[in-house]
Amino acid sequence: MxxxxxxxxxxxxxxxxxxxxxxxxxxxxxxxxxxxxxxxxxxxxxxxxxxxxxxxxxxxxxxxxxxxxxxxxxxxxxxxxxxxxxxxxxxxxxxxxxxxxxxxxxxxxxxxxxxxxxxxxxxxxxxxxxxxxxxxxxxxxxxxxxxxxxxxxxxxxxxxxxxxxxxxxxxxxxxxxxxxxxxxxxxxxxxxxxxxxxxxxxxxxxxxxxxxxxxxxxxxxxxxRDPLTHLLNRRGLSTALDACFRRPGTTARLLLVDLDHFKNINDSYGHHVGDEVLCGVADALRASVRKDDLVCRLGGEEFAVICVGADDASVMRLAERVRSSIEQKVMLQGALYAQLRCTVTIGVSDSFGSEAALGQAMQQADAALYRGKHTGRNRVEHNQGPNRRNAVLDTVH
The missing domain is CATH 1.20.1070 (Rhopdopsin 7-helix transmembrane proteins)
Structure with a gap:
């Protein structure tokens, strides 16, 4: 029963x-x-x-x-x-x-x-x-x-x-x-x-x-995540950085990556072509960075890469690899634009050790990016603020 x-x-x-x-x-x-x-x-x-x-x-x-x-x-x-x-x-x-x-x-x-x-x-x-x-x-x-x-x-x-x-x-x-x-x-x-x-x-x-x-x-x-490129957005980057810096002694450097003459691409070929270019840049970034690095689309044609644990020499090598990869791989072929190649200018910040210090790193990388734009584009520029100049002078002396 x-x-x-x-x-x-x-x-x-x-x-x-x-x-x-x-x-x-x-x-x-x-x-x-x-x-x-x-x-x-x-x-x-x-x-x-x-x-x-x-x-x-x-x-x-x-x-x-x-x-x-x-x-x-x-x-x-x-x-x-x-x-x-x-x-x-x-x-x-x-x-x-x-x-x-x-x-x-x-x-x-x-x-x-x-x-x-x-x-x-x-x-x-x-x-x-x-x-x-x-x-x-x-x-x-x-x-x-x-x-x-x-x-x-x-x-x-x-x-x-x-x-x-x-x-x-x-x-x-x-x-x-x-x-x-x-x-x-x-x-x-x-x-x-x-x-x-x-x-x-x-x-x-x-x-x-x-x-x-x-x-x-x-x-x-x-x-x-950014809906177009599926990279981290600003919110996702902030969360990932906060988790990253919970490990004691962790430092990072910031790369600001900005497409050259992107407005001309949108105006000349349309926003659908511009979106293809942005997705191509995102793919090139994923393929170029290291396993623990963070890649983010900040908005428009501007991207960011957080290089975790990289020193000055390795971050510059990484930035050059990113620049070269985008120049060589991001291209669109078609009757309307023959062979459209894309280049980027990259600004590199000094080392920083907390999520709260990201704002200062952004300013450093942005200043370097601005200088790269005005000295020919398609190049990598490192921050040359007072702290970095003093470090260089100390090394020389």
Whole structure:
């Protein structure tokens, strides 16, 4: 009686969260992160438990066969939902149909050849193997595609490991004692359904939490990135710098990168060509800087590079590499503009050691940039303020 009540509660949980998943999926539309597939998985698993309530005692029946097929198909749906959550475009309909037809036929053959107990043994074994594969994939994800969700993914792996162990125990009991060993009145069935109810209570809200976290992370990324070039914007640069300077002793230098005669490009060829040029410059900057450097589009045709831990010599080499890369690689070819090449002028600041000092570094780099513009463009200029002149004089003396 209690086991039947637990299965009924499990059905209510699963079908309720089915509605929630589908409503969230509809709200998110194309970027639903697999919520629609999680809803399908919950619907199939909930339907399987409804059929279990209807079929009564275990044995052979068409309801039982459909129950087992839906149970296994729900696992496939959860796997596909997880893949879509992590950005993998994974098909559902065709694999689901193939699995449903194939497993139904296999059930008929196994029941005919070995009896109904073998069919339940097969389901427990296939589920156990499936859960092992899920746990292995989650543990692999902690070190690769799910690094940002380490805690949540480890929680999922632990919970799925529990249901895997229960399926192995169920398989063992079926082999040794048949249906009597896993009857609804037994202690094992009580533990099994209590655990399943716990999973149905914990996992769906956890999935909703992961979706909310991904949405907030996405909004934070949008707020910190320039929509055209996908480089950091001023806000994103400030946040990244603040995190960078939390490491004791960290210093950086600023490169201000400004396109030469960009207004002429926009006026002569149109803003769509100007946007292509800006994107080309952004790509060249990404390819030229070092791993820990920060690249930002300040606005218009002006970019910034924060060179972390660079000395005077290395920052000048980096600036020259940036200038040369843009001159050589950023070009547009077409009937209207033959071969349009782009150049930049770069101003370099002195070393600074905090996010608050960025303003002074901006002034230094801007003064150097202004001087470069008035001495021919397509060049790199270092700050030559009083502090730098005094340092040079001290070195000479």
């Amino acid at each position: 209690i086991a039947t009540l637990l299965v009924g509660m499990l059905c209510v949980y699963l079908l309720s969260f089915t509605v929630m998943f589908l409503l969230i999926s509809r709200r998110l539309q194309d970027e639903n992160m697999g919520m629609d597939v999680f809803g399908v998985g919950n619907l199939m698993l909930g339907g399987a438990y409804v059929l279990q309530l209807l079929e009564g005692a275990p044995g052979w029946s068409w309801l039982s066969m459909l129950n087992h097929t839906l149970t296994l198909c729900s696992l496939l749906a959860y796997c596909v939902g997880g893949a879509r959550f992590f950005g993998r475009s994974t098909p559902l309909a065709v694999p689901l149909l193939c699995l449903a037809v194939g497993y139904s036929l296999v059930q008929i053959l196994v029941n005919w050849a070995f009896g109904p107990v073998a069919r339940y043994v097969m389901l427990a074994g296939v589920c156990a193997v499936s859960f092992v594969a899920m746990v292995a994939m989650l543990l692999y994800g902690v070190r690769s595609f799910a690094k940002d969700l380490r805690g949540e993914v480890l929680l999922f792996a632990g919970l799925i490991s529990g249901i895997c162990v229960l399926n192995v125990i169920k398989l063992s009991k079926l082999l040794s004692g048949g249906f009597e060993a896993v009857s609804n009145d037994g202690r094992f069935s009580m533990v099994f359904y209590v655990y399943m109810c716990s999973l149905a209570t914990i996992l769906p809200p956890s999935i909703v939490w992961l979706v909310l976290r991904r949405l907030t992370d996405s909004l934070r990324t949008v707020a910190a």
